[in-house]
Structures are given as structure tokens and as C-alpha cells.
Amino acid sequence: MSPWNHPSYLVAAVARRGATDLIAVSTAMGRGVARSQEQSRWLPEDRRPTDYFDIGLLAELGRIRKGITSFPVGARHSLVYPFEERLARGEVEVEVIGQGSLAERIRSARAGIAAFYTPVGPGTAVADGKEVRYFRGVPHVLETALHADFALVRAQRADRRGNLWFRGARTFNETMAGAATVTIAEVDEIVPLGELGPDQIHVPGVYVQRVVERPRAPATDWRALR
Amino acid sequence: MVLPEGREILLHSELGVLGYGPVVTDPDEADPFVTIVGTLPVASPPGIAFMSHDESFAMIRGGYLDVAVLGGMQIDRDGNLANTQLAGKPAGNLGGAPDLAYGAKRTVVLMYHTTSSGEPKILDRCTLPLTAPRCVDRVVTDVAVMDIRHGEIILREVAPGWTPRAVQAITAARLSIPGDVPEIRL
Numbered sequence: 500m501s502p503w504n505h506p507s508y509l510v511a512a513v514a515r516r517g518a519t520d521l522i523a524v525s526t527a528m529g530r531g532v533a534r535s536q537e538q539s540r541w542l543p544e545d546r547r548p549t550d551y552f553d554i555g556l557l558a559e560l561g562r563i564r565k566g567i568t569s570f571p572v573g574a575r576h577s578l579v580y581p582f583e584e585r586l587a588r589g590e591v592e593v594e595v596i597g598q599g600s601l602a603e604r605i606r607s608a609r610a611g612i613a614a615f616y617t618p619v620g621p622g623t624a625v626a627d628g629k630e631v632r633y634f635r636g637v638p639h640v641l642e643t644a645l646h647a648d649f650a651l652v653r654a655q656r657a658d659r660r661g662n663l664w665f666r667g668a669r670t671f672n673e674t675m676a677g678a679a680t681v682t683i684a685e686v687d688e689i690v691p692l693g694e695l696g697p698d699q700i701h702v703p704g705v706y707v708q709r710v711v712e713r714p715r716a717p718a719t720d721w722r723a724l725r
Numbered sequence: 726m727v728l729p730e731g732r733e734i735l736l737h738s739e740l741g742v743l744g745y746g747p748v749v750t751d752p753d754e755a756d757p758f759v760t761i762v763g764t765l766p767v768a769s770p771p772g773i774a775f776m777s778h779d780e781s782f783a784m785i786r787g788g789y790l791d792v793a794v795l796g797g798m799q800i801d802r803d804g805n806l807a808n809t810q811l812a813g814k815p816a817g818n819l820g821g822a823p824d825l826a827y828g829a830k831r832t833v834v835l836m837y838h839t840t841s842s843g844e845p846k847i848l849d850r851c852t853l854p855l856t857a858p859r860c861v862d863r864v865v866t867d868v869a870v871m872d873i874r875h876g877e878i879i880l881r882e883v884a885p886g887w888t889p890r891a892v893q894a895i896t897a898a899r900l901s902i903p904g905d906v907p908e909i910r911l
Binding site for chain 1 (some may be wrong): 738739740742750756764766777778785786811813816817818819820821822828854855856
């Protein structure tokens, strides 16, 4: 999760629309507006992106009912972000799952796989209440596909067909595309059909239902309209 | 991280990067699209590959990583690893650790030997919730290097100024101490 691979404008739009009671699926539950600048602390302060609005904003605003994530809390005692604050007060629920199983649950949803057995989880709390079955003497836990109503992803380029091209690690942006009823891609640039060649396309457009181009001038406030 | 000269080591980042280079400290040289853990820009040497999260974890779970180096809160003689739940927090962070601990051919835990309040972190049995069962092969702390095999924690090396007895004194599990336990040489 960084300003360069995060669908910030889509998150800000969800915040402005007032959608609430959300179940949010994400690697981590974000830092919120006040501390999102920490994500680009390798840059001098005056060069850090001002338009990074992460999922912590939705937690801060009280719009999230439940998080499904691998990083529900800050990594140190001193790091407490909005989702963790609400979790500590019993205002949100959480389902904690490892990155690998989370990724595979989402991929399965795109791929029409109802459930799968993974060797990661047995012997830990992740397997509680779930079926465990042995294959070649190794316990595997049954995980189910995780389908969403909306997938918000960020890519660098898209064409009007929804074909996506990424720079750098493609992360959950590629994994989540197509694993929801509606996938919306926020991109830096929409290019003419054909400019993304067949051997460049990372996500075929059939997995993407809407494409949104980021504004040229970065916003400084999530409440500002595009 | 110190990499030996003349050896090529492939570094994998769970975000979906294989073959990244050293951390780039000059913000003008850094490529913001090539970061690890989301915040550290790294170099893109020849041969670097990018992928999705699910592909990254297929690679991890499918056994393609030789070594995973993880932090630890507790480890025990059965090689169980707990590095998830911080005291007082309402939940624990799992991250990619369970998959890495399972998938890597060797799991090395790098951690302080005791907590900041002096509690032992190497135990007969972990008391904290487990991140992954029976996965730790080697433990490297600020005072010792140990191997874990068949329910035994074997002391291999001690830090300069430390003795096997001193290390045992801050370890809450009986260590197997071979005849020769040399000092760590960097």
C-alpha cells in the first residue's frame, strides 16, 4: 500500500458518497488521513504526494463494519491507527488471515473456484472452526472463495476496454481485479485502444467494469470534488 | 543486510517483486513504483520480475523460496513460531509470515534473545498465539545462534563476550550445548 499503487480517489469517493456498514478487504487497514504521509517518508516532506487517501480514512469515518485483513493493527505498541482504535472499542469486527490465503481466496472468487485446501493455517487460530483434511500426510485447511460487491484497484494505464497495465509490483491490484461484481480501476492515464499491446496487458479488460482517470492536479483534501 | 561478494542472491518481496536490489536512499534515484513493504524504494537490477499478490504467494507456498528470515516474539523447542500478537493489542498481524514459514525450505528467526523487560523469548512451549507451527530451523539473536532439530535447541555460536552458560541463563528452555561453541565471527 503506497500512494503509487493505491486507488486513493476511489476511496475518497466512497467516503464522500457516505457508504457505510462496509465489509472491507485489504492487505492492511490503513493509517488514516493524519498519518498517511508516513507511507512516503523516504521522500522529502515537500515532495510527498498529498492525494494519498487510504482505507484508514473509511475506518476513521466509522464507515467500516468489518475488516478482512492480514494487518489489522499497528506493528508496534506506539502505532495505533483508526481501525485498531475502533477494534479496541468493539466498534468493528475483524477476520485476520495470512496474505497467501487472502490472495488465494480472492483469486478463487475470480476464477470460479468455490474453495481450496491450503497447508498454511493448521496448527494456528486461522484454522479454528474450519475443516482440516490431510493430503500426503500434511494437514490442509479449507478456505472459501472471497467475492466482493466492488473491487477498487489502481493501475498506471488502462484502455477503454478495461485492459490494465501496471508499473512495479502488481500486488492485490491485479489479484482483486475481476473478483467482484464490479471492478473499478483508477489509473494515471487512459490510453487509446491498441496502445497497450497484447504482451503488455496484465489484466484483461473483461475483469474490469469501470475505469477512472486520476486528475492531473493532485487533490489535497479527500472532500474536494475531482 | 550484508551480501557476500561474488554471490548472486535473489530477493523476493511478498508484494510481488523477485530479484530486487539494494534500498535506494537518494529520493531522486528512487523509483516509487518499486518498493518493498510499501515504503522502501529498492533498485531494479537486470532480471527483476514483478507479479501479483496471488502469484507471489503461489511462489512462496509452492516451495520456491530457499530461506525466509522472520522476526519472532517467541519460539519453542518444537520450532513453533509466534510473532503475531503484541500484548494489549485487540488483534494480531499475520502478514505473509504463515506462508513464508511454511513454504521456505529454511526458516531463520532473527530476534532479540529477551523482551525489553528481560522476559525469555525462547521457551519449551510458546504461550502466545502461533503464527506457524513447527517451522523454525535456525534462530539468530543478539547473543547466540541456535539450530532447532527434533525437539532440540542446539547452541551453535555465542556473541563476543557471552558464554553458553550465560545464554542458557536467559533462555527458558534447556539448550543442547555441544563441546565446541565458537564465538560469532562477522
